[in-house]
Every structure is written in structure tokens, then in C-alpha cells.
Amino acid sequence: MPREKINIPCEIDHLSILSEDGEADEELVPDLAEDELLRMHRSMLLTRRFDERMLSLQRQGQIGTFAPVSGQEASQIGAISALDQEDWLVPAFRETAAMLWRGTPMAGILIFNGGYNEGGRIPDDQNDFPIAVPVASQLPHAAGIGYAMKYLDDDRVVMTFFGDGATSEGDFHESLNFAGVFGVPVVFVCQNNQWAISTPRERQSKSKTLAQKAVAYGIPGIQVDGNDVFAVRVAANEAVERAREGDGPTLIECVTYRLSVHTTADDPSKYRSEEEVEEWEARDPITRFQSYLIDRDLLTEDDIESLESEIKDEIDDAWDEAKATMSDLGDPDDMFDHVYAELPPYVQQQRENREASDGEDD
Amino acid sequence: MAELTMVEALNLxxxxxxxxxxxxxxxxxxxxVDGGVFRVTEGLLDEFGEERVIDTPLAESVIVGSSVGMVAAGLRPVCELQFSGFSYLAMHQLESHASRLRWRSRGRYGVPLVARMPYGAGVRALEHHSESKETYYAHTPGLKMVIPSGPRNARALLVSAIRDPDPVIFFESKLAYRAFREDVPDDSETIPIGESRRIREGDDLTLIAYGGMLRRTLEAADQLAEEDGIEADVIDLLTISPLDDSLFTESARRTGRVVIVHEAHRSFGPAGEIMARLIEKSFYYLEAPIQRVTGYDIHVPFFAREQAYLPSADRIVAGAREAMYAR
Known part of the structure; x- marks a missing residue:
């Protein structure tokens, strides 16, 4: 026959468990212990408050440009909480929630955003990559770590985060393609937050979903309500298990929203309406999770109040620590550190000359 | 000890x-399966298996980018980019990550990868198969840029590159791949990265070259000795970055006359940096303007005209005579 249909699996699940007002589909709720649920809630709340504090510090000129995460806490906490501590995280630049969950100290993030790359040093007990600024460029690293895990017969898995804009980049394609071909244990978490700076989701791709791009790479893909921490967690659990069992990579599209600016240098009023933002505020991932927890007597309004005050103190302490650390990081010659394992002689000379000329200015 | 071509020496x-x-x-x-289009990796698949000798999808960025990930897990990937003219698709990973991850992570993740790539003109290839853009990589802090000139030093430098704690861009001259054989010892040997070598001694003139241009430079040195009685000191750079200026500084101070040879474009090319260092450190020793014999500031022509683009022994001799006799 000259022309016949090729059967390609092209149905993509959309998963939603926790409604906007906190009603859950009990059959689908993941089986999580109470302390895990509370830890997830606390992390989401901490992230939100930390984000707000950083925004205010940036507006006061105390720290530099950064990318706020508000609105995406469920996407990140739902996904990252499915990992074991020994697993790998490969973040982009808006993964504050995921990084805090992993144990990255707030002071480190503040120091990083304060203009010192010392803050980007990953604690030794975390197998995480540092922040990657160029969009999608971290995806090949995740694919490579995944390859190494498979090669070394190591059952750790890799999770990498990126946005809707990243799916237009060549590195997205190359990485998912590579991951599919070699069946590496990587979970690709796309946070479709609707906006890549001023460019809307529909300008990134004609595809109805971003999850369906998985079909082209021959790997599983799923779309979830990214503001529903349970839906994200269930999809992540499945993907992590698949990876750990040797069954290869997964693409998860979390449909979410960036409630704040792209970075602190951005003015979203130029490209999106207040009404749109308000619509998404009504779908806030934290309040709906709180409603669920309160309904089930796992949390009370009083608990939230004391948690808020605990978190405030924690953030205050982190900022005090960051300031103290940064005041000791005055030596600009440290910028020559770690460019190479051993500095070439003429670069060493540049360092010494810089030091000497600095002395002349004093 | 075996007589090997550069291809065979790299394979070893x-x-x-x-x-x-x-x-x-x-x-x-x-x-x-193919052993590389120039056969540098021939036989490795049979010996080490497909998990260690990986035929990747046709995707330069993820070849280098996945290598950046592999190093974090303790592997030492040697990536091959089929031609340096296609390496620009991986430039983003080389510049944005391979060169920076050690620095960005404050030493947590070094990047001991090697990116091998054939470079240079002279083998009658297609467009994009003949470039010599070492400047792109040499200009980037955090990368090392190595270009061997013959079988023995290619083998020793590749061993050093694989063992190096930092990312090494390793250019292999297609002109030198099979042009001649050298004795290469059976036992492994290394040449430190960042070390140039003197390969001909003379007191009249300093010739600085590397990679595919070294043989032509040596031919020119012989011609100068024969026809003019000029004895040239010839320095093989071997590493472009970090640049070793100790040997050519000493040589230039002794001879006062310098010619720099490379097939890369002239403007902003390695010769410019070498001249700058000579002027900074040895200005008062120079007897004549430094000469550059290089590729022109044009795209490498299609192969029918490529020899007119490449520095020839005659052009090097002419440059040397300019350095010797110009007033």
C-alpha cells in the first residue's frame, strides 16, 4: 500500500489532584507521611517569604538582579521532594525552592545574589550543580550525569529544571534526544510559567502541550497542574522510579505561572495584564495546599502564624550571616581563584600586578 | 618503539x-563503528565496548555538554568534534560551562574533559573543513588550547590532555595526520601542557610555529641555511594557551629577529599576542620589525586555491628575509 498510518502514541495525560480551593481527589493523592507533607508546606512557605525578602533587598540596593520564583513553589517542591538526597539536581536560575529543599543555605543564595560567587559553592553533601544562567544550557549536563550513572551502574537519578522558553532552544532538543537514545536516568521538569520574559507560551511553540514533545524523543511525557503539589509529586514519583529502575528519562510539564517579575530588571506591566496575574493568584499553590492541610487537621491557622514568625527569624538570621560573610569577602584578588586548577604564570602575574596597583591607590 | 603516523599515535x-x-x-x-572519519578511534569500540566508545547522535552541543555532566560524576570524557568547523555548535557549552564550571562552583567541579578536533587546510576538503580558529578557544579563560605538530608530540600531549584537571581543546592538523611517520615509544610519555619546545638551534633568526605549519617552517629554515647561510632557531609552541613565552623570549633576545607562522587568520590571531609579548618584554633586543606569515583575513578558499592561502615554505623564507635584511 502506498500510504498507511503509522501508529504513534500521542495521548498525553494531564494530571490534577488538588483543586484551586483545596479539594483533593483522594484516590490520586500520593501516600505521604504527615511530617513529609508538613515539610513540603514549610519549604513552599519559606521560599515565598524568602523570595519576597530578596525582592525588597534588591529594591533597597542591598543585593543584585535575581529571578523570583513566587508562584512556582509547588512545581519545584512537588518534583524535588521525589528525589533522594544522594540524587542529582541540575537547576536553571529560578530554582530557589528546589535548592532550599536540597539544603542550600539561604545565606549562600543571598551571597550569590550579593555579587559573590562564593555563595554558589555547593555544600559537599549535595550532588547539585550550580545555577546555570543561559537558558536550556544545563540540560546537556543532566543528560551527561545520567549517562555517567548508567555507565557506573549507579542507581542515582538526575532531575533538571527549565522553563517553557527553554523548550525552543537547541540544547533542549539535543538533550532529550540524547537521553532518549541512551535511556539515561534523567527527569526533565519543565516549568511552563507562561512567560519567557515578555514572550508568551504560544509564541514558543505551536504544540498544544510542551509535554507532547516527549513523543518525538520516544520517551514518556506528562502534563500536570504545576500549582498542585500533589499532581507534581505523583508525576515526579513515577518518573524517578522509572529512571531508577533503568527505564530511562521522562519529560514533565508543570503548568504554572510566574507571579512576579522575570528578574528584578523586568517590568511585566509592559506585556501582561493585571487581570491575568489576578487569575493566577487565585490558583496560588500555597494557599490551596494550606486549605487541604487545614481541612485534614494537619495544620491550624495558629500553626501557620507561628511558622510565619519562625520563618521570618530564619530569614533575618540568614541575611545577618550573609552580610557578615560578605564583609569578609572584600579581597578582589579572589576573583582569580578557580579559573584553572593551577593559574598560568602570566595570569598569576596579572594577579600580582593588580594587587600592587591596588596598593598604589590606597 | 614503532614508526607511527599522527593518526596512529593518537589512537595509541x-x-x-x-x-x-x-x-x-x-x-x-x-x-x-566507523573508528572516526580519520580513523583516530579505530578499534576502540571492539576493545572497550559501546558504553565507553559512544557513537552519539549528530549533535555537537550535547556531545560537549554531556561531557560537562560526566566529569561531575568522576568520568574523563574525550569528545571528538568531527571537524573544528563544526565545533561552533558546541561553543556555547565550551565557553559558558566547560571553561567556567570550576570557577562558578568555587572548585567543587573541575572539568577534565578533552575536546579533540581536526583543524586546518591542505587536504582538499569541503567548505567548513579547513579552518584554523584556535583564537576562539585561546581567548577564553578556563580553557587550554593545544596543537601538536607530529606523531610523537601528539601522542604525548593527548595523554597529558586526558590527565589534565582542566578542559583542553585539542586541535589535530589534518595536514600532519598522515603526512609522515615518527618513532613513538611503546611506553606512555607526556609533554607538559603549557610548554613550548626548541626543535632547531640557530643564532640568526627566531621562527615560531606550531601544528600543521611546523614542517613548512622547518623546510624554510633549511632553505635559509642553504641559500643564505642563516641559522634559524625554531620554536614549536605546542600549547597556544596558556602560552609559554619563556623560550621565544630567550630566543628573540638572542637573535633580535622574529618570524611567526600560522595558518589562522592574521588579524587578532596568535601571532598578534606573541608579538605583543615580545614587544612588552624584549623590545630593546629587537633588530627588525617582527614578521607574520599567516593565513589571510579571508575565509579559507575552496580547495583549488587553498595552497595559495596557506603559508608556504617560500612565503616563510620571504618573511625571514624581510626580518633579516629590511632596513
Missing amino acids: ALRQEMDEDESVLVLGEDVG
Whole structure:
């Protein structure tokens, strides 16, 4: 026959468990212990408050440009909480929630955003990559770590985060393609937050979903309500298990929203309406999770109040620590550190000359 | 000891390093079943298996980018980019990550990867197969840029590159791949990265070259000795970055006359940096303007005209005479 249909699996699940007002589909709720649920809630709340504090510090000129995460806490906490501590995280630049969950100290993030790359040093007990600024460029690293895990017969898995804009980049394609071909244990978490700076989701791709791009790479893909921490967690659990069992990579599209600016240098009023933002505020991932927890007597309004005050103190302490650390990081010659394992002689000379000329200015 | 071409010598280096260290693996386009389009990786697939000799999808960025990930897990990937003219698709990963991850992570993740790539003109190839853009990489802090000139130093430098804690861009001259053989010792040997070598001694003139242009430079040196009685000191750079200026500084101070030869474009090319260092450190020793014999500031022509683009022994001799006799 000259022309016949090729059967390609092209149905993509959309998963939603926790409604906007906190009603859950009990059959689908993941089986999580109470302390895990509370830890997830606390992390989401901490992230939100930390984000707000950083925004205010940036507006006061105390720290530099950064990318706020508000609105995406469920996407990140739902996904990252499915990992074991020994697993790998490969973040982009808006993964504050995921990084805090992993144990990255707030002071480190503040120091990083304060203009010192010392803050980007990953604690030794975390197998995480540092922040990657160029969009999608971290995806090949995740694919490579995944390859190494498979090669070394190591059952750790890799999770990498990126946005809707990243799916237009060549590195997205190359990485998912590579991951599919070699069946590496990587979970690709796309946070479709609707906006890549001023460019809307529909300008990134004609595809109805971003999850369906998985079909082209021959790997599983799923779309979830990214503001529903349970839906994200269930999809992540499945993907992590698949990876750990040797069954290869997964693409998860979390449909979410960036409630704040792209970075602190951005003015979203130029490209999106207040009404749109308000619509998404009504779908806030934290309040709906709180409603669920309160309904089930796992949390009370009083608990939230004391948690808020605990978190405030924690953030205050982190900022005090960051300031103290940064005041000791005055030596600009440290910028020559770690460019190479051993500095070439003429670069060493540049360092010494810089030091000497600095002395002349004093 | 065996008489090997550069291709065979590079193959020996890979084989021995892979044999010695299970963390070394090879990846790239057609490196496995095909043994690489120039056969540098021939036989490695049979010896080490497809998990260590990886035929990748045709995707330069993820070849280098996945290598950046592999190093974090303790592997030492040697990636092959089929031609340096296609390496620009991986430039983003080389510049934005391979060169920076050690620095960005404050030393947590070094990047001991090697990116091998054939470079240079002279083998009648297609467009994009003849470029010599070492400046792109030499200009980037955090990368090392190595260009061997013959079988023996190619083998020794590749071993050093694989063992180096930092990312090494390793250019292999297609002109030198099979042009001649050299004795290469059976036992592994290394040449430190960042060290140039004197390969001909003379007191009248300093000739600085590397890679595919070294043989032509040596031919020119012989011609100068024969026809003019000029004895040239010839320095083979071997590493472009970090640049070793100690040997050519000493030589230039002794001879006062310098010619720099490379097939890369002239403007902003390596010769410009070498001249700058000579002027900074040895200005008062120079007897004549420094001469550059290089590729022109045009795209490498299609192969019918490529020899007119490349520095020839005659052009090098003419440059040397300019340095010797110009007033």
C-alpha cells in the first residue's frame, strides 16, 4: 500500500489532584507521611517569604538582579521532594525552592545574589550543580550525569529544571534526544510559567502541550497542574522510579505561572495584564495546599502564624550571616581563584600586578 | 618503539589511557563503528565496548555538554568534534560551562574533559573543513588550547590532555595526520601542557610555529641555511594557551629577529599576542620589525586555491628575509 498510518502514541495525560480551593481527589493523592507533607508546606512557605525578602533587598540596593520564583513553589517542591538526597539536581536560575529543599543555605543564595560567587559553592553533601544562567544550557549536563550513572551502574537519578522558553532552544532538543537514545536516568521538569520574559507560551511553540514533545524523543511525557503539589509529586514519583529502575528519562510539564517579575530588571506591566496575574493568584499553590492541610487537621491557622514568625527569624538570621560573610569577602584578588586548577604564570602575574596597583591607590 | 603516523599515535594514546583508567571514555559522531572519519578511534569500540566508545547522535552541543555532566560524576570524557568547523555548535557549552564550571562552583567541579578536533587546510576538503580558529578557544579563560605538530608530540600531549584537571581543546592538523611517520615509544610519555619546545638551534633568526605549519617552517629554515647561510632557531609552541613565552623570549633576545607562522587568520590571531609579548618584554633586543606569515583575513578558499592561502615554505623564507635584511 502506498500510504498507511503509522501508529504513534500521542495521548498525553494531564494530571490534577488538588483543586484551586483545596479539594483533593483522594484516590490520586500520593501516600505521604504527615511530617513529609508538613515539610513540603514549610519549604513552599519559606521560599515565598524568602523570595519576597530578596525582592525588597534588591529594591533597597542591598543585593543584585535575581529571578523570583513566587508562584512556582509547588512545581519545584512537588518534583524535588521525589528525589533522594544522594540524587542529582541540575537547576536553571529560578530554582530557589528546589535548592532550599536540597539544603542550600539561604545565606549562600543571598551571597550569590550579593555579587559573590562564593555563595554558589555547593555544600559537599549535595550532588547539585550550580545555577546555570543561559537558558536550556544545563540540560546537556543532566543528560551527561545520567549517562555517567548508567555507565557506573549507579542507581542515582538526575532531575533538571527549565522553563517553557527553554523548550525552543537547541540544547533542549539535543538533550532529550540524547537521553532518549541512551535511556539515561534523567527527569526533565519543565516549568511552563507562561512567560519567557515578555514572550508568551504560544509564541514558543505551536504544540498544544510542551509535554507532547516527549513523543518525538520516544520517551514518556506528562502534563500536570504545576500549582498542585500533589499532581507534581505523583508525576515526579513515577518518573524517578522509572529512571531508577533503568527505564530511562521522562519529560514533565508543570503548568504554572510566574507571579512576579522575570528578574528584578523586568517590568511585566509592559506585556501582561493585571487581570491575568489576578487569575493566577487565585490558583496560588500555597494557599490551596494550606486549605487541604487545614481541612485534614494537619495544620491550624495558629500553626501557620507561628511558622510565619519562625520563618521570618530564619530569614533575618540568614541575611545577618550573609552580610557578615560578605564583609569578609572584600579581597578582589579572589576573583582569580578557580579559573584553572593551577593559574598560568602570566595570569598569576596579572594577579600580582593588580594587587600592587591596588596598593598604589590606597 | 614503532614508526607511527599522527593518526596512529593518537589512537595509541587513547587506547593506553582507556586501558589504564576506566573513567576515560570516548564520544562523538562516528567514533565507534566507523573508528572516526580519520580513523583516530579505530578499534576502540571492539576493545572497550559501546558504553565507553559512544557513537552519539549528530549533535555537537550535547556531545560537549554531556561531557560537562560526566566529569561531575568522576568520568574523563574525550569528545571528538568531527571537524573544528563544526565545533561552533558546541561553543556555547565550551565557553559558558566547560571553561567556567570550576570557577562558578568555587572548585567543587573541575572539568577534565578533552575536546579533540581536526583543524586546518591542505587536504582538499569541503567548505567548513579547513579552518584554523584556535583564537576562539585561546581567548577564553578556563580553557587550554593545544596543537601538536607530529606523531610523537601528539601522542604525548593527548595523554597529558586526558590527565589534565582542566578542559583542553585539542586541535589535530589534518595536514600532519598522515603526512609522515615518527618513532613513538611503546611506553606512555607526556609533554607538559603549557610548554613550548626548541626543535632547531640557530643564532640568526627566531621562527615560531606550531601544528600543521611546523614542517613548512622547518623546510624554510633549511632553505635559509642553504641559500643564505642563516641559522634559524625554531620554536614549536605546542600549547597556544596558556602560552609559554619563556623560550621565544630567550630566543628573540638572542637573535633580535622574529618570524611567526600560522595558518589562522592574521588579524587578532596568535601571532598578534606573541608579538605583543615580545614587544612588552624584549623590545630593546629587537633588530627588525617582527614578521607574520599567516593565513589571510579571508575565509579559507575552496580547495583549488587553498595552497595559495596557506603559508608556504617560500612565503616563510620571504618573511625571514624581510626580518633579516629590511632596513
